[in-house]
Amino acid sequence: MSAAKRSGQATATVLGLWMVLLCVVGAGDTSGWQSRGSVSVLASWTGPEGDGFRELLDTFTRRTGVHVDYQGTTALREVLSSEVASGTPPDIAVLPSSGELAAYAGQRQLTPLDQVIPSRERTAYGQLWTPRLSANGPVYGIAVKADLKSIVWYDRDRRRPGTLAALSTDGRQWCVGMGDDATSGWPGTDWIEDLLLQQQGRSVYQDWATGGLPWTDPRMRRAWESWGALFGRDTARTALITDFRKAGSKLFDADPPCALEHQGSFIRSGYPHPEKADFTFSRSLLPDADRGSTAREVSGDFAAMFRDTPQAQELMRYLVSADAQRTWGRGTATKSTHPFFANPDVPLDAQGDDEVDRNIAKTLRDSASLCLDASDAMPTRMRLAFQRAALTYLSDTTRQPDGLLRSLEKVRQGLRGARDQPWLPRVCGSPGPAR
């Protein structure tokens, strides 16, 4: 080998080393791992609930190679609306309000899911869980998680079911809290909704929740008055200044000041002793309710697609599948927060680990008549006015609700024909596919 060749090799070695060094420095700037694309998801689950959902998304990523960028926020409505307004919506958002879903659908921000989800999977969900803008129009969202309302919680170690009815007529026996930061007042709307549903039945409720029944209707007024009469001044005022997360924990105090809590199935995980909590249907305890009522109020978290990408479609199909929900349920079954599902194909044992949880799941699956939370289904403006009216009413239950109801009616009238804030065409139905 000639000397020139050798010294040429030496130079090449040095150059090579430099190249390696530059590559190492450059690699620090790149994210490295290449995936099969990514999808962004916005939902309201944070804390342990958020962790459970994230685990599900990780399973999806492992299976498909699609990276999921999850953002959980307790201010979902505001964050989503600012992202949509700035033209950078998430690919998929999970909305707890079917009314907001309808508004986004009305503004043509959502992709219809009829082409995305195979019809067999889609029709497994009842119409109730797949909101549309018109009776036979396209589906814009599917409930990937559900909760049962129209129930009353109590400490089963301390109270026998037979004694509850007697307790329920005393307003002081109800643990109530209206506070929930920016959305304070919603527990009050739940009370009014359930009172109307259990007193007047499903068709009046649906008429009202879809914008057909005036707030000034005597049946509506009766619901408000029975609420005010039940609580009286003191319970009402305590409710106003109590946080809803703290209200129910009083059930388990050593010397409990109250015995009953009217709250959805999600509250159980927040109790200090979830294993002691049991529920009964609210029809047997609410004033003037039809004791034979089979209608149950429910709430759902609806997944909707703001951007139509192949990855978003894939994740959407995954989220609504019974398979994914079983994984989600099993993954969180031993933890404190149990998700329940609207998909009738998810087995009951994947939705909690005791009889109480299974009863909730069974009710969601088998009830003849379920109705979505009316305030969640209403246009946002109506919902906020409703929440504030509930708070105002509680500040002085001795005053007749007529003035408040007239104001609410004005809001309803003002929303007539507002195309960007539509009412849903229906909120009640049976949970499964039409048979």
Next chain:
Amino acid sequence: MSGTRAFLVRRLIALLVVTALAVAALLAAYFGVSRNSAAVTDRSTPAILQVAAAVDALDASYDEAKRSISSPTAEFEGLSEEYRNQLSTAKQSLAQVSKSTIGGESARGSLRTTAALVTSYGDTIEQAYASRDNPTLKNAYLGYADSILRHDQSGILDRLEAVQKRQFNVLDDQTSFGWLLSFAWWLLVPGLFLTLAALLVHTQRFLRHRFRRLVNPWLAAATALLVALLPLAVFTYQTQDRLESAGASLTRPDIGHTGGPTARKVARTMRSAHWQAGAVGWIPVGGAVLAALILVGLQPRIDEYRFQPR
């Protein structure tokens, strides 16, 4: 004679390899400190001060709102100017920092949520004002507003504190001389430069012995160039010192209402660190010159043996 040629080729390779390693190590070690001076002034300082300003403004806004709602002049004064200023300061700070936070994607998400919650907080205070004639309702709304602000973990202030903590961690990384930099500056860089100097001196003596020339000027120049390490080490020491003092200014508890002076103080502290940071561009150039001097110094000696039979 072929033994000499082989030795020289080996020595050339060794010198070039050690040069490459020494210059690379110096570049990394120098860059490791100097890049932080720009990051601290341009990114960390505003991000940290904006979060602190938002926290202070929001914290003060609540008491101010409460005071102005109960004031006998509330009816025509509305919520006071002071409250509105504080709320608008908080909103603007959050809007800016949500773009420029140094806490990464999770901090950005958290700041978006916080900005939304500040809007809700303002609405709730407005509701309290609107209900000022109904003390029960007014107090309930003030309670909700207080909870939006101070709720454990999910409240605005706790969220901002978490973001700030993340930002302080980044600042800490930027202003502290970590083990990697200590290793680079105390062992790796001096070790490599001393090795290089020793090799150059040894080569020089070998050549003097073998070729009977007093000195190889190219290799002597290369050896002299190594002294440039000293000012760079001094610059690094000074930059690090300034970074630490900037870090101390930014972690004082009162930065929320001394944002302007603190920012100026940090800028003053870091001013001369900036041109020193620019020296980073000269290191590869110096390295190339060093390699060229070595090559030019040794290549002719190697070539002298080219046509001799083995």
